Amino acid sequence: MAKNKNKLMAKLADGTRVAYLPEIIGEGSEGVVHFTADRKSVIKFYKDDDDLRDPERMERIINIVEKYNPTLDTRSGEYWKKLYCWPDGLVVSPKLGVRVPIYPKNFFTNDGTEKKLSWFVNPKSRKLIPQEERGTWLGHLQMAITMARSTRRLHSAGLAHSDLSYNNFLGDPVNGMTVMIDLDGLVVPGLHPPKIAGTPGLIAPEVIMGTAEPSIRTDLHALAVLIYQTLMFRHPLRGPKVNSTVSAEEDEKLSMGKNALFIEHPLNKSNRPKGLATGYECLGPYLSELITQSFVSSLHMPDNRPTAMDWETALVRTTDLIYPCGCEMKWFVLSKSTNYTCPFCKQKPRAPYVPSLHFYREQPGKPGNFLNEKHRLVVWHGLYLYKWHVFDNIWPGENVDKTPQGYFVYHNYEWYLYNIEMNLTIIDNGLHRNVAKGQYVKLIEGLQLRLSSDPRGRLLLTQFLKV
Known part of the structure; x- marks a missing residue:
């Protein structure tokens, strides 16, 4: 040396x-x-x-x-x-x-401290962070996407992290990014076994119970906990229920293992904290379904947990449901389950009517016949359309083209779509009318828009939500 x-x-x-x-x-x-x-x-x-x-x-x-x-x-x-x-x-x-x-510079504070994800997902520690570094709820949603995406990429290669945790993700909610660290101990099933069991609070129940070793399945439990806590600012299993008075260690082992119980379980409310004002339904239908699957129906069924790709898909789709707000969190999911109010400040959107555009894809081999994708886009002033909205076979993943194709404007109490790059047509009683690039189209109830006449081009049906 x-x-x-x-x-x-x-x-x-x-x-x-x-x-x-x-x-x-x-x-x-x-x-x-x-x-x-x-x-x-x-x-x-x-x-x-x-x-x-x-x-x-x-x-x-x-x-x-x-x-x-x-x-x-x-x-x-x-x-x-x-x-x-x-x-x-x-x-x-x-x-x-x-x-x-x-680590990239944005994952350090001004004094050089690493921005651990744990700072931002805990309400008490979050209040200690300077306002300009707290980010918004959209930033938290984007952090959840990057966590799911980086985990999905590992799992697709057959790798497990074995210790997905608040300490092994650094977070930047201002830019909506996370970075996964401590990757030198990755698990390769059948070749390289796990070195550690995980971090308390994120270890899967079956690992705590001693019936399984860390794996892709146990990663999925940790990922679900991280996503829930990143979006809801609370742990999904840490509630008031005491499972053992013998010792704190025994209580922790049972509460996170054999007797683990979701704090928002719809039938068993024995672990529900007092004053739980907002339920996870405020996250919209796609995430609510996965949270139910993760913590209600399959908490103790590892084979049935949502995959990282399931989470990534639901999170990305949820970005199409968000709406701006004037409160500190700036964004929320515009959902009927919360009566279209922001769960953070209880305020409604200023516009009395908000467009909700429903996606339809053309049925293969049957031109002109469209199938409902059961996916929609909530419109707000300044929202852009991208190629992954225009075409049903483009996914907004790691290599996607982010060139804007159009944007929405709210002007004089009316909503408009401005065409930037789309081959856009209005369909009215079977007739197609072209909307040239650089032109606007006014959104009205029932309006049908074909975003592209090319193969895989989507159809949008316009509806208005009275909020």
Whole structure:
């Protein structure tokens, strides 16, 4: 180990030599962390000297750095670099370790502290965060999307994290982003077993009960808890019910394990906190269905948990149901279940009528016949339409084109759609009338709009909600 101007040297498996600083900037149960000299990365050295002689540990890291690394994808690698701090080098000297890119700047406070997700999902700690760094409820919804998306990408490769938690996601609700960290211990079923059980409050009931090990299924429990808490600012299982008076540890084990009970369970209200003003139904139909599945019907049925893709789909669709508000949270889901009021401030939208556009897709092989997608778009002033709205086969994922296709305007108590890039037509009694690019169309009850006559182009049916 060479020393030069207060720098130390490490060697990667490919022979690259990396200078790092001697100060320890972080320490966990497994290792200690140093900045590289250029401060663009960190090096985590494992504490156990036997790790360097452990072929399983070595093979796990090599597979994570190379084989399973989504940031190396030629098409979407740059996108995944925003969602993961993925190890990019195996350190073999002076000890076994990994080199990991440093977190993006937006995940640090002005004084250099990491923005752990736990700050933002707990109401007490959230109040201590400066107003300008708290973000909005839309930012929380977007953070939930990125958590589901990064988890979905892991699971699609057959990997499990085994410790999805508030500490292993950093959060930025201002930009609506999360970044997943501590990826050097990923579980590869049948090849690399889990090293840890997880974080209290997020460990699946079956792991606590000792009937299962961390896996993709147990990740899905942790993901559901994280999403619920990110959107509702409370833990789904931590309620007033006491399951044991023997000890706090025994009560915790039962409350999160064998006797785990959803605080909003519709039939068993023994764990419901007093003064629970707003139920999860305020999140709209797509998320409500998955929350019911996660914490009511399948809390103790791991095989039936919603997948990360299920969550991502529901969260993305929910962004089409949000509406602006003047309160601190700025956004909410415009839902009949809350009588179209904001659950945070109990205020209604200012416009007396709000357009609700229902999506229809053309039936394959039957031109002119459309099927209801049971998906809708709530319109607000300044809302943009994108290609994933125009076409039924485009998903707003990691490689999507974000070029605006049109936008909505509220003017003199009337609603209009302005066409930017669409092949837009009005359908009236079977007749099609073109709306040229750069032109407006007034929205009226029952108006049918074909957003594109190209294959997979959607039809929108206009209805108005009286709020």
